[in-house]
Amino acid sequence: xxxxxxxxxxxxxxxxxxxxxxxxxxxxxxxxxxxxxxxxxxxxxxxxxxxxxxxxxxxxxxxxxxxxxxxxxxxxxxxxxxxxxxxxxxxxxxxxxxxxxxxxxxxxxxxxxxxxxxxxxx
Amino acid sequence: xxxxxxxxxxxxxxxxxxxxxxxxxxxxxxxxxxxxxxxxxxxxxxxxxxxxxxxxxxxxxxxxxxxxxxxxxxxxxxxxxxxxxxxxxxxxxxxxxxxxxxxxxxxxxxxxxxxxxxxxxxxxxxxxxxxxxxxxxxxxxxxxxxxxxxxxxxxxxxxxxxxxxxxxxxxxxxxxxxxxxxxxxxxxxxxxxxxxxxxxxxxxxxxxxxxxxxxxxxxxxxxxxxxxxxxxxxxxxxxxxxxxxxxxxxxxxxxxxxxxxxxxxxxxxxxxxxxxxxxxxxxxxxxxxxxxxxxxxxxxxxxxxxxxxxxxxxxxxxxxxxxxxxxxxxxxxxxxxxxxxxxxxxxxxxxxxxxxxxxxxxxxxx
Numbered sequence: 001x002x003x004x005x006x007x008x009x010x011x012x013x014x015x016x017x018x019x020x021x022x023x024x025x026x027x028x029x030x031x032x033x034x035x036x037x038x039x040x041x042x043x044x045x046x047x048x049x050x051x052x053x054x055x056x057x058x059x060x061x062x063x064x065x066x067x068x069x070x071x072x073x074x075x076x077x078x079x080x081x082x083x084x085x086x087x088x089x090x091x092x093x094x095x096x097x098x099x100x101x102x103x104x105x106x107x108x109x110x111x112x113x114x115x116x117x118x119x120x121x122x
Numbered sequence: 123x124x125x126x127x128x129x130x131x132x133x134x135x136x137x138x139x140x141x142x143x144x145x146x147x148x149x150x151x152x153x154x155x156x157x158x159x160x161x162x163x164x165x166x167x168x169x170x171x172x173x174x175x176x177x178x179x180x181x182x183x184x185x186x187x188x189x190x191x192x193x194x195x196x197x198x199x200x201x202x203x204x205x206x207x208x209x210x211x212x213x214x215x216x217x218x219x220x221x222x223x224x225x226x227x228x229x230x231x232x233x234x235x236x237x238x239x240x241x242x243x244x245x246x247x248x249x250x251x252x253x254x255x256x257x258x259x260x261x262x263x264x265x266x267x268x269x270x271x272x273x274x275x276x277x278x279x280x281x282x283x284x285x286x287x288x289x290x291x292x293x294x295x296x297x298x299x300x301x302x303x304x305x306x307x308x309x310x311x312x313x314x315x316x317x318x319x320x321x322x323x324x325x326x327x328x329x330x331x332x333x334x335x336x337x338x339x340x341x342x343x344x345x346x347x348x349x350x351x352x353x354x355x356x357x358x359x360x361x362x363x364x365x366x367x368x369x370x371x372x373x374x375x376x377x378x379x380x381x382x383x384x385x386x387x388x389x390x391x392x393x394x395x396x397x398x399x400x401x402x403x404x405x406x407x408x409x410x411x412x413x414x415x416x417x418x419x420x421x422x423x424x425x426x427x428x429x430x431x432x433x434x435x436x437x438x439x440x441x442x443x444x445x446x447x448x449x450x451x452x453x454x455x456x457x458x459x460x461x462x463x464x465x466x467x468x469x470x471x472x473x474x475x476x477x478x479x480x481x482x483x484x485x486x487x488x
Contacts, residue, residue, distance in 0.1 A: 013228055013229070013232055014183065015183050015186065015187075015225055015228045015229040016228070016229060016232045016233065018183055018184075018187050019187055019190065019229065019233070019237070022187055022191055023191075026191075086333065086337075087333075106231070106232045106233075107230075107231060107232050107233050107234040107238065108232070108233065108234060109233065109234050109235030109236070109237070110233060110235070110237055111235060111236070112235070
């Protein structure tokens with residue numbers, strides 16, 4: 001029986017995804033990686049994760065649409081952390097309005113992300 | 123064989139022009155066949171190259187992550203040294219080097235902290251730094267740009283002098299990159315390039331530079347007065363932006379001098395900054411210059427008066443309620459409404475043209 005807490009990471013930067021996968025798996029989480037919003041929604045619906053990490057700008061379906069889908073269609077309160085690049089302040093506000101719990105501006109420290117993940121999953 | 127001879131005989135008796143057309147058709151058919159083969163080869167080659175790129179990308183990605191997670195307290199440990207040696211051998215090839223740099227850049231753009239420092243360390247240990255420095259000596263502008271970009275991304279500060287050599291490069295793209303390098307790595311001190319800059323700073327680069335500067339914790343800006351007095355128009359315009367963003371109240375005297383600058387755009391932007399600081403002393407100069415100012419400056423001055431108007435300005439405002447420019451007229455009447463409503467009603471009763479009546483109606487309802 002796998003008791004690891006599941007985290008879905010939606011990020012189109014494969015190198016960053018790999019880095020975070022290693023880091024968070026080391027902390028005892030099970031990472032499910034999606035390269036775009038569409039894959040992220042599929043993973044969320046199939047695996048019902050305890051936490052969602054999503055970039056805002058992604059191919060096919062954006063991070064905002066992922067948040068909207070989770071909050072309005074699936075109607076679940078899974079904590080969501082949003083990644084945003086510089087100049088996406090308005091997007092971050094929209095993400096919070098849609099129900100995101102936290103955000104991290106890129107570039108961010110993976111160690112800081114781990115702290116935030118732990119806080120949300122405590 | 124007989125058919126072929128028959129065809130040949132037929133061809134020979136054709137008129138010269140028709141013969142030429144047939145030869146041309148033949149040559150075109152051969153050319154098209156060769157082109158099809160070439161495109162087939164090219165497609166295969168590109169697909170193969172893409173597959174190799176993907177494979178190398180994945181391999182380097184794994185190497186990079188392993189390097190980062192092998193980090194201990196030492197500068198570089200045994201495990202990391204093995205990875206470094208492996209990468210060093212692999213990237214002697216230009217194509218592979220390019221892929222490795224793209225892997226590193228991709229991650230470096232998105233992370234900060236200790237891991238970002240480790241990536242910078244790897245860039246040095248794998249000798250990529252020397253390749254970037256070598257690019258600075260290239261005759262091709264895009265190679266120089268790429269070199270500076272890499273040195274900036276991996277935070278190499280000790281090549282300042284080599285980068286500085288390109289600060290007045292004829293190509294704008296190179297100059298942009300040099301300016302970003304200076305400001306990203308040397309913060310406000312990096313703005314010293316403004317002292318010697320001969321060419322213009324693009325509007326887009328000015329925005330980028332300001333954005334970079336705002337990220338730093340230390341917001342202590344050096345004296346911008348020399349830049350405001352620069353003979354380079356774009357340096358003055360950029361400094362005006364700095365003055366506004368960093369609330370440089372101490373340079374107000376220099377700003378007042380700029381109201382008489384020969385460039386219209388500088389005078390206009392100066393009025394906007396003086397409006398932001400609400401500098402009353404500027405009004406006297408602007409009133410004296412008003413007649414000879416451009417319409418944009420006159421509008422900017424009235425926008426300033428909206429924030430700084432005093433009783434003493436009434437005469438000047440009333441005088442301009444009949445200004446030829448519609449916007450100036452509206453602003454003048456709007457300010458007058460606040461300053462002396464009776465006077466405004468007086469003017470309204472004497473209003474002759476329909477346009478003015480519309481303005482009065484608008485002001486009454488707003």
